[in-house]
Amino acid sequence: MSQIFEHISPADFFYRNRDIAGFSNPSRAIYSAIRELVENSLDAAESIGVPPDIFIRLTRIKESGRGVSVYELRVQDNGTGVPSQHIPSAFGQVLFGSKYRLKQSRGTFGLGGTMAILYGQITTHHPAHVISSTGDSRIYEYRLSIDIRRNRPIILQRKSLNNDRKWRGTIVEFRLEGDYFRAMPKVLEYLKQTAVVNPYANITFIDPRGRLYMFTRATTSMPPPPKETKPHPYGVDVEMMQRLIQSTDARDMLTFMVETFHRVGKSIAKNFLKFAGISPKRDPKKLRPDEVVHLVQKMKIFDEFLPPDASCLSPLGEELLKAGIIKEYQPEFIAAIQRKPSTYSGHPFIVEAAIAYGGNIPKKGDIVLFRFANRIPLLYDESSDVSWKIIKSINWRRYKATPDMPIAIAVHVCSTKIPYKTVGKEFIADRPEVSREILFAIRYVARKLQKFLTRVEYKQKELRRLNIFARYLPKIARFSTDLAEKKRAPNVDKLIRSVKRIEED
Amino acid sequence: MKERRKRVLQALKGLGEKIYTQIEKGRFPWIEMPSRSTDNIYYDPELRQYILGDKKIRRSAGNIRHIASFTKLVWTAFFVRELTRERKTSTLRDLYYSAQAYEMSFKDQAESDNIITDLETVIGHAREDFNVFPEERSAVFGDLTIEYNVPGYEGKRLNLTSHPDGVMIGPALTSADFVKTSADKVIAIEKGGLFTRFIEEQVYRKFNAILVLTAGQAPRATRAFIHRLNTELELPVYIFTDGDPWGMHIAMVIISGSANAAHLRDLTTPDAVWSGVWATDIVNYKLPSDKLTDVDIKRLHELARDPRYKGELWQREIKTFMKIKKKAEQEAFSRYGLTYIVDEYLPAKLEGEA
Numbered sequence: 001m002s003q004i005f006e007h008i009s010p011a012d013f014f015y016r017n018r019d020i021a022g023f024s025n026p027s028r029a030i031y032s033a034i035r036e037l038v039e040n041s042l043d044a045a046e047s048i049g050v051p052p053d054i055f056i057r058l059t060r061i062k063e064s065g066r067g068v069s070v071y072e073l074r075v076q077d078n079g080t081g082v083p084s085q086h087i088p089s090a091f092g093q094v095l096f097g098s099k100y101r102l103k104q105s106r107g108t109f110g111l112g113g114t115m116a117i118l119y120g121q122i123t124t125h126h127p128a129h130v131i132s133s134t135g136d137s138r139i140y141e142y143r144l145s146i147d148i149r150r151n152r153p154i155i156l157q158r159k160s161l162n163n164d165r166k167w168r169g170t171i172v173e174f175r176l177e178g179d180y181f182r183a184m185p186k187v188l189e190y191l192k193q194t195a196v197v198n199p200y201a202n203i204t205f206i207d208p209r210g211r212l213y214m215f216t217r218a219t220t221s222m223p224p225p226p227k228e229t230k231p232h233p234y235g236v237d238v239e240m241m242q243r244l245i246q247s248t249d250a251r252d253m254l255t256f257m258v259e260t261f262h263r264v265g266k267s268i269a270k271n272f273l274k275f276a277g278i279s280p281k282r283d284p285k286k287l288r289p290d291e292v293v294h295l296v297q298k299m300k301i302f303d304e305f306l307p308p309d310a311s312c313l314s315p316l317g318e319e320l321l322k323a324g325i326i327k328e329y330q331p332e333f334i335a336a337i338q339r340k341p342s343t344y345s346g347h348p349f350i351v352e353a354a355i356a357y358g359g360n361i362p363k364k365g366d367i368v369l370f371r372f373a374n375r376i377p378l379l380y381d382e383s384s385d386v387s388w389k390i391i392k393s394i395n396w397r398r399y400k401a402t403p404d405m406p407i408a409i410a411v412h413v414c415s416t417k418i419p420y421k422t423v424g425k426e427f428i429a430d431r432p433e434v435s436r437e438i439l440f441a442i443r444y445v446a447r448k449l450q451k452f453l454t455r456v457e458y459k460q461k462e463l464r465r466l467n468i469f470a471r472y473l474p475k476i477a478r479f480s481t482d483l484a485e486k487k488r489a490p491n492v493d494k495l496i497r498s499v500k501r502i503e504e505d
Numbered sequence: 506m507k508e509r510r511k512r513v514l515q516a517l518k519g520l521g522e523k524i525y526t527q528i529e530k531g532r533f534p535w536i537e538m539p540s541r542s543t544d545n546i547y548y549d550p551e552l553r554q555y556i557l558g559d560k561k562i563r564r565s566a567g568n569i570r571h572i573a574s575f576t577k578l579v580w581t582a583f584f585v586r587e588l589t590r591e592r593k594t595s596t597l598r599d600l601y602y603s604a605q606a607y608e609m610s611f612k613d614q615a616e617s618d619n620i621i622t623d624l625e626t627v628i629g630h631a632r633e634d635f636n637v638f639p640e641e642r643s644a645v646f647g648d649l650t651i652e653y654n655v656p657g658y659e660g661k662r663l664n665l666t667s668h669p670d671g672v673m674i675g676p677a678l679t680s681a682d683f684v685k686t687s688a689d690k691v692i693a694i695e696k697g698g699l700f701t702r703f704i705e706e707q708v709y710r711k712f713n714a715i716l717v718l719t720a721g722q723a724p725r726a727t728r729a730f731i732h733r734l735n736t737e738l739e740l741p742v743y744i745f746t747d748g749d750p751w752g753m754h755i756a757m758v759i760i761s762g763s764a765n766a767a768h769l770r771d772l773t774t775p776d777a778v779w780s781g782v783w784a785t786d787i788v789n790y791k792l793p794s795d796k797l798t799d800v801d802i803k804r805l806h807e808l809a810r811d812p813r814y815k816g817e818l819w820q821r822e823i824k825t826f827m828k829i830k831k832k833a834e835q836e837a838f839s840r841y842g843l844t845y846i847v848d849e850y851l852p853a854k855l856e857g858e859a
Contacts, residue, residue, distance in 0.1 A: 393830070
């Protein structure tokens with residue numbers, strides 16, 4: 001008996017397990033491909049502080065039967081562009097990415113774009129076409145395919161063109177098999193919600209029927225870009241600690257603590273080392289393995305570390321969140337909150353929430369939930385998401401809200417590491433620290449809604465009250481005039497005015 | 506009767522002036538009336554009827570919960586003033602529908618009936634005085650000459666024996682003046698069958714009586730009519746009903762009135778006599794009878810506690826009913842032949858009372 005161990009490349013692994021990356025069926029494949037490329041484009045524009053302009057075109061090439069067709073997807077952006085030498089790897093090698101740093105960004109797995117191209121290749125055997133420029137004098141154009149077994153790009157053709165007009169951005173074009181007509185509702189919903197949470201982006205989509213969808217930006221103001229940050233003590237494991245020790249220049253533990261970790265100053269470092277029973281003068285490189293383990297354990301339970309600051313995060317902000325919802329839904333009322341930064345397992349996160357009432361918000365017989373994570377909408381597996389569970393746990397009657405009302409709630413979680421449950425990045429896991437923040441945020445905006453609804457209810461009641469007086473007083477005047485055998489009815493305007501308790505506002 | 510009409514018109518005008526003046530002074534008009542809730546209804550042993558106590562309620566147009574009914578009350582006053590001035594009449598149902606022409610719809614007739622009762626309390630007149638009547642079904646027969654006051658019939662006279670089915674006690678008869686009569690008593694009868702029998706058997710002549718058919722519980726117009734026969738013509742009143750708690754109570758309402766009409770006077774005839782059918786008659790005359798039902802017995806218990814039933818006769822009959830647990834209809838006398846009730850029972854009863 002012998003066992004054969006086979007090494008498989010990451011590309012091979014995802015080829016065999018494409019379900020977990022969101023390419024489980026022809027409809028989902030279309031949705032995921034569009035989503036991955038759009039998110040890369042948004043990141044590419046935001047990273048240089050440019051309001052994104054994104055153009056998406058999906059063209060049907062030919063039928064392959066049973067509702068499935070071969071489509072050509074083209075996504076163009078005005079982002080940073082990919083340097084020529086990185087283009088083959090960026091689009092032809094799985095797990096190659098520029099996002100392995102501690103800052104908030106949309107993708108985290110380095111899979112997105114390449115996974116879509118990989119899926120296209122295995123369903124159509126057609127190479128991908130990538131054109132990009134960083135805005136310098138050249139534009140580079142590649143025809144690529146992926147060597148799945150070796151996880152390597154195969155360059156079929158490379159061209160370098162003059163960039164006289166200083167164009168900057170990236171165009172990705174490839175073919176894939178899918179079912180757009182089944183995917184359509186989700187694709188359109190995705191684009192609409194993306195427009196909500198990126199109100200500074202222009203998104204244009206031409207679908208296979210030739211229909212044009214335009215989501216025009218409502219503002220050019222963008223949230224400040226996230227900064228890279230040092231690791232927070234709570235989020236460090238033994239493996240990471242060893243790497244940090246290896247790479248540090250510090251000669252003593254005190255300096256090591258201050259230089260290596262996020263928001264650790266001298267006095268906190270001193271207190272911590274005393275707490276951990278390690279001398280501040282020790283050379284970090286001379287710690288024994290068991291001391292390293294001990295250090296990490298103590299770090300997790302020391303409660304004087306400051307929470308991570310949010311400079312590495314880029315929340316949308318209350319105003320932009322509101323602007324996005326107002327732009328797409330024109331509600332009668334909207335309230336938003338940005339919670340203070342918080343942390344789970346050393347990962348900073350910020351929860352933002354908004355509640356909106358009326359306008360074009362659909363009456364679903366239930367609250368409409370928009371879930372966002374790092375400025376991307378989450379559309380699938382709503383009922384597994386922590387926000388949904390929280391909304392369901394709230395007694396909305398206390399806030400005067402009833403299921404028949406057009407109410408939408410948007411929850412935006414941003415973090416250097418969103419606690420997704422799956423690689424498909426569709427729902428957020430129920431972490432106590434995160435769910436508490438979401439609960440507080442929703443409660444806060446719910447109270448604002450309650451105030452609004454109370455005011456509306458009061459106004460309606462007052463209006464009804466006024467109407468009753470305005471309806472009956474003239475009649476009383478008229479009938480009593482007749483009864484008293486008088487000629488002219490007394491004036492009731494003064495009486496009607498006197499019952500007015502609200503001013504028109 | 507003309508005097509009464511004048512007083513009604515004056516009272517309605519007074520109500521209008523009061524409201525008009527209040528509005529003119531920039532105030533929300535209000536009116537006050539005796540409360541008709543059960544805690545303000547008392548039995549007055551002297552008057553021998555229910556009366557209202559001192560509790561007043563104030564209804565104000567400045568109160569959102571009052572303004573609709575306040576307006577409806579003013580409209581009703583306005584409407585009945587037109588009726589009274591033009592000497593026209595309206596049924597309760599008519600009035601309910603008439604309101605709709607003024608965008609004043611009542612929820613149902615119960616509401617409009619209630620508002621009319623409010624108006625009665627406010628101006629102190631029964632609705633018959635301002636020409637609003639219920640649907641009529643009671644009748645009168647006997648040697649009484651009346652003179653009509655209704656438009657088109659002013660001065661016309663009628664003898665109430667002229668129609669062999671009797672004359673309906675409607676608005677025209679209620680407002681008529683009594684001219685003359687040869688009768689020396691009034692016999693009120695619960696059921697139409699017996700009323701007809703009495704006319705056929707010439708009871709009115711044999712006993713010198715005016716016959717009144719109450720047709721079940723006597724309508725207020727009929728009670729007012731009996732009251733007038735008793736007070737204006739000084740005729741004693743005898744009442745014949747079925748021998749059960751319900752028949753007893755028909756007699757009692759004619760005699761002492763109802764709680765619903767506690768705000769009104771001149772509807773009762775305290776000296777009227779319930780002449781039968783008694784529980785003791787069921788025993789003495791061996792009348793065919795039915796068993797008392799649970800509902801009947803429950804009703805008897807209620808009556809036993811009612812202040813109007815304090816009298817010796819009433820208590821005796823209630824006890825007898827409870828003892829024999831039987832009831833009998835007026836028609837039960839037919840067992841002894843169709844004329845027995847007139848030839849034997851009635852003389853005995855009238856004699857017994859005299």
